[in-house]
Amino acid sequence: MMTTSFSPRDGRVLGEVGDTSADQLASIVAAATTAAPAAADVAPAVRRRWLDAIADAIDQHAGELIKLADSETALGVPRLTGEVNRVAEQLRFYGRVAADGAYLGVVVDDSTPIAPRLVRINRPLGPVAVFGASNFPFAFGVVGNDTASALAAGCPVVAKAHPAHVLTSVRLAEIATAALTAAGAPAGLFDLVSGLQVGVDLVRTPEIKAVGFTGSQGGGLALWKIANEREIVIPVYAEMGTVNPVVVTPAGAADLAEIAKGFVGSFTLGSGQFCSKPGLLFAPKGSDAGRVVADVLTDVSPTPYMLTSAIAANVTVGVHNLVEAGASVVTRLAGPGTGWSAESAVLTAPISALVPGSKLLEEVFGPVAVVVEYSDAQELHEALGVLQGSLAGSVFGGGDNDPDLAATVSALAGQVGRVTVGDWPTGVAWSWAQQHGGPWPSTSNPATTSVGAAALDRFVRPIAYQSVPDGALPAGTREAVDPANPWHIPRRINGKLELA
Known part of the structure; x- marks a missing residue:
């Protein structure tokens, strides 16, 4: 083979x-x-x-x-x-x-x-x-x-x-x-x-x-x-990975045009083939966010190539499934037409269609996004509560004093492994504080x-050694062997932290 x-x-x-x-x-x-x-x-x-x-x-x-x-x-x-x-x-x-x-x-x-x-x-x-x-x-x-x-x-x-x-x-x-x-x-x-x-x-x-x-x-x-x-x-x-939600607060809607540009840039990045791609945007009712986002996508006119023929075919299937689940296409742009090309699309859906088991809650791996409008905080938080666990969730508000910011961050924190405010989730820094994981099914182990x-x-498991002499212990734990602490690592000795 x-x-x-x-x-x-x-x-x-x-x-x-x-x-x-x-x-x-x-x-x-x-x-x-x-x-x-x-x-x-x-x-x-x-x-x-x-x-x-x-x-x-x-x-x-x-x-x-x-x-x-x-x-x-x-x-x-x-x-x-x-x-x-x-x-x-x-x-x-x-x-x-x-x-x-x-x-x-x-x-x-x-x-x-x-x-x-x-x-x-x-x-x-x-x-x-x-x-x-x-x-x-x-x-x-x-x-x-x-x-x-x-x-x-x-x-x-x-x-x-x-x-x-x-x-x-x-x-x-x-x-x-x-x-x-x-x-x-x-x-x-x-x-x-x-x-x-x-x-x-x-x-x-x-x-x-x-x-x-x-x-x-x-x-x-x-x-x-x-x-x-x-x-x-x-x-x-x-x-x-799953659908990574984005929430625009009522105060944040004042910057909807700029948010839409960032959203399109993020969900089409790498032809939408990021596990952290934002795929579902919540905006205040009456903001016409679906049309605003669709207009930006049309202006950008991406020409996506997918990584495999199967992924390319699944984009078309994914858009079809979204429509079957109650979404409406606002803009649908054809791909380059050669190789493993795919279309890009923006859809809208009524918030009432976000129910457990709906295809609207599933990821379309490609440059496709759904926009949903909410009437108030209660309706928003109820909708967030039915989403699958996700890797990341994002909030775009009206600044540090936005009255809806804290509650929205808290609601997302119950659903995702990483919450961003004013930042797009695509791109994951390798750092000491990073968390790239989330509740099932975004990852198999949310911890x-x-x-x-x-x-x-x-890739490690804890082992306790009881009454074991120094010479039989792993080198990093030894006390009496010369030199002590041969690996030069931090250790807690009798409750006191000792640095290397």
Whole structure:
């Protein structure tokens, strides 16, 4: 079996990659399993050097990678230039998080009268399977956030090449593997597999201890089901996305023309293929927001190419489903007409049509948005309450003293993982405070994030060591061994925080 790469601009074949065989998969997973103890026991600062090495190698091959990714995704050189720079900086960031050591959560209790000496530390889970995103070949690809945070946490990674950019996936893996080898990382720390069935088999493999996934609800839920049907169930950290709501308050409606420009720019960015794309806008009744947004879309006249032929076809199906659910088309613009092109559209819907199970509450992955008007705060908050859990929600108000701002932020906070005020949700910074996750079904685990420093927490589990002598403890927890605190990480000793 082969995975074929296509050009979204004209549909021509760019190349093929052979699917990973069962024997090859077994060998790759065995190597990852062998590498796991070395990856777990090495100082976090060493893992930082490994991640820095991958980042440096990506920088060196940036031009080649951008050209290859653009041929497979049609996302454009400017967008991909920024993204390849981003993935290098993400890798370096997760290396810094690892070296900081706070994620290890080291706690030592040796002076309590109610228990013997206890030492607690977060330890890596072991080999992790990563399924990257179609829409971000670099930032969420085979060496993106999931891989970088898993490696930083001390877990070997077996990544699956995405069929939407399989050639880019293979080249990235080659660059990363060579960089890790040159940096002295253990063999098997990172590898790549390709093929639909091998992805299923990878999740079923007993040695795999967790799954990181970025993609559709259908794909994420399928992997989640497979993982939960295993004899030994493993966690699936799936970032699946849904409709991300935007609320314009009555005071904010005074700036509706500018808000509409931002909204159109955000929901058409990357041809609407962002998991954080705002897809549903709430505006005050009588604002004619649907027409205002539609006029902006007409002026912009995007020419979207989708990542795959299936995604392009699903845009048309999605618009049809919205109409069937009670929406009305305000503007519908044809795509370029070649390759995997798609239309863009703005629709309106009565707020009464937002009911559980309605297609109006489901994401259309593409440059399509729905506008709904509300009569008062109660009607708005009731409608927000029936939405599916989302990654992000946005509020555009009349300033800090807007009387509706606080209540709207509070209502959205119950539905999403990130609330923005005056900012569009597209674009997720890799930082210490970031939360890129949300209530089910936007993610499979609302307590975790796929971006930011806390992303490492997904790939470790706490272990307590009771009455264990120093020499038998993980290096980061030792007290008496010279030098003390050899990993130079923050630790809480008998309730007192000690910094490195």
